[in-house]
Amino acid sequence: GGFDAVLGNPPWDSVNFPETEFFAVRAPEIAATDNTAARKKKIRGLQDDLDTIELFNEYEAAKRKVYGESHFLRISGRYPLTGQGNLNLYALFAEDDRILTAGRGRTGVIIPTGIATDARTQYFFKDLVSAGSLAALFDFENRAGLFPAVDSRMKFCVLSLTGRSLREPSARFAFFLHDPAELEAADKVFTLTPEEITLLNPNTGTCPVFRSRRDAEITLSIYRRVPVLLNESDKANGNPWGVSFLRMFDMSHDSHLFRPSAANGETLDSMLAEGWRLDGNVLVRGDERLLPLYEAKMAESYNHRVADVVRSGTATKRQNQPKYLTTHDLDDPNRLPQPSSWVHENDANIDGRLRKGVAKRLSDQGWRREWLLGWRDITSATNERTAIVGLIPHTGVGNSLPVSILTDHLTRSAPGLCAAAASMAFDYVARFKVGGTHLNFFIAYQLPLPSPEQMEPHLAFVTHRVLELTYTAHDMTTFARDMGDAGAPFRWDEERRATIRAELDALFFHLYGITRDDASYILDTFPIVKRKDEAAHGEYRTKRLILTEYDRMAAAGLTLETPLTEGAHGTYRSTLTPPPGQGPRHD
Helix, strand or coil: CCEEEEEECCCCCECCCCHHHHHHHHCHHHHCCCCHHHHHHHHHHHHHCCCCHHHHHHHHHHHHHHHHHHHHHHHCCCCCCCCCCCCEHHHHHHHHHHHHEEEEEEEEEEEECHHHHCHHHHHHHHHHHHCCCEEEEEEEEHHHCCCCCCCCCCEEEEEEEECCCCCCCCEEEEEEECCHHHHHCCCCCEEECHHHHHHHCCCCCCCCCCCCHHHHHHHHHHHCCCCECCCCCCCCCCCCCCCEEECCECCCCCHHHCECCHHHCCCHHHHHHCCCEEECCEEEECCEEEEEEECHHHCECCECCCEEEEECCCCCCCCEEEEECCHHHHCCCCCCCCCCCEEECCCCCHHHHHHCCCCCCCCCCCCCCCEEEEECCECCCCCCCCCCEEEEECCEEECCCCEEECCHHHHHHHHHHHHHHCCHHHHHHHHHHCCCCECCHHHHHCCECCCHHHHHHHHHHHHHHHHHHHCCCHHHHHHHHHCCCCCCCECCCHHHHHHHHHHHHHHHHHHCCCCHHHHHHHHCCCHHHHHHHHHHHCCCHHHHHHHHHHHHHHHCCCCCCCCCCCCCCCCCCCCCCCCCCCCCECC
16 A cells, blocks of 8 residues: 655644743743743742742643643654654654655655754664665755745755665765755765765764765765774774763753852852862862863863853853953963853762763773863854864863763873864864754764774874873873873964874874875865965965875875884974974973
């Protein structure tokens, strides 16, 4: 049975209860409460007053209706692949359409592109790929107003499927289209086999969003050479770094742990008056220590001191705003970023939070270090950089900056992981995986990263450079000591740092097997970096520096297996004097 053809444009609505929307007209003061815990408290308070209990009952009835629908969709067995996670009607309809299609029939639907890229639809899309049911996926941006009533930023696709008795050897893809006529352009449409999709995203089977055939070919060549960070299907060898990811504090739900406590009318000044004192950016009173609560805006690659967090007096949302440190500030090793909140050091205990099951994956031997690797969560494929990963001190960290730790015996290899994740080659691939505004764990796991064994021949080269870029303040002293460095923090020298970063970027272009022409092409896909360089230096300096080092490394015989040897008789010598890792330091 089934239909020969199924066509549809289903609703694109989430199956959830929009609490703030419910109260927007009925009780605006509740809707305007951003803090989740505070909003829940106000809602519970409605049942204590005869004037508001009717609103509370209306709220409970509306919530029960949505939860009842969600319960049916999840447990009825009607939607085995899409009836889980955060439900959306478009995905449920897509699965329904497939079920209604005859064995040799065809399905065509217009739905959000998230069907191919989002974690919540991964089981459905992975089944389409493995069954060979996917014929084509053509992704559109609505900037040309194809659908006048839909937001211009909305991404949707035409999804074409076959019946279960048919099998497509490969599927056709095109992304970032504005008009169907663009499907005639040879460089816009490309094919991927099920095996290639699985290679690119082995855990979820979702599809990267490539802008061109060339992007797909470059990315596939990288994945054939370098493994993903964490392959969940390979239980024995799929996590070579022994990496564990952790969201330490939720900025809404854990707000009761933060100091100063706004709920109690506490301020930093009142805490200082009560005997607390600032030691750098740590609050100390007797034997008690409150650690700064890091937010994503405070750190980036090779700089854990990007900005202080200040409270805006005018913003109604996102009241915590960055106040960026100057170059003069950054050259002071005692100048540390000041947060808006602090947490007790016992609450920031990594092993304790791992044991509570907050982490996605446990480290085999716990964590004994006084530093972490932070991954910015809020991002976009159109930002200056998409994957922003860097070392930070062991401190409290909000959910906008998830952190990762490694198996303890790989501590000395951490600079390799850090440098790879901060490279432009890694960032280039990340842009095809980030479909929204979050670098989720499932995305990070499936990004290409050389294994510790592949990094080992190049580790000395990388460590010297990561150390000089990272160890610029006293709060990273423990990291330096773990790397075998006994000196003072390095001076902040913009010119040296630009050259060192170019050396690292060039190295990873080689390690990822990217040709010079492709490296040049990739660098041109960072338009904001280019625009800022041209404004500051009159040229695309970053590209020139990286390609110059790329050529010097190629001449020195660098390959994934053959490292550069440095020094007077080595195959490669840095243009910097003194060389990286021996740069000027503070007294």
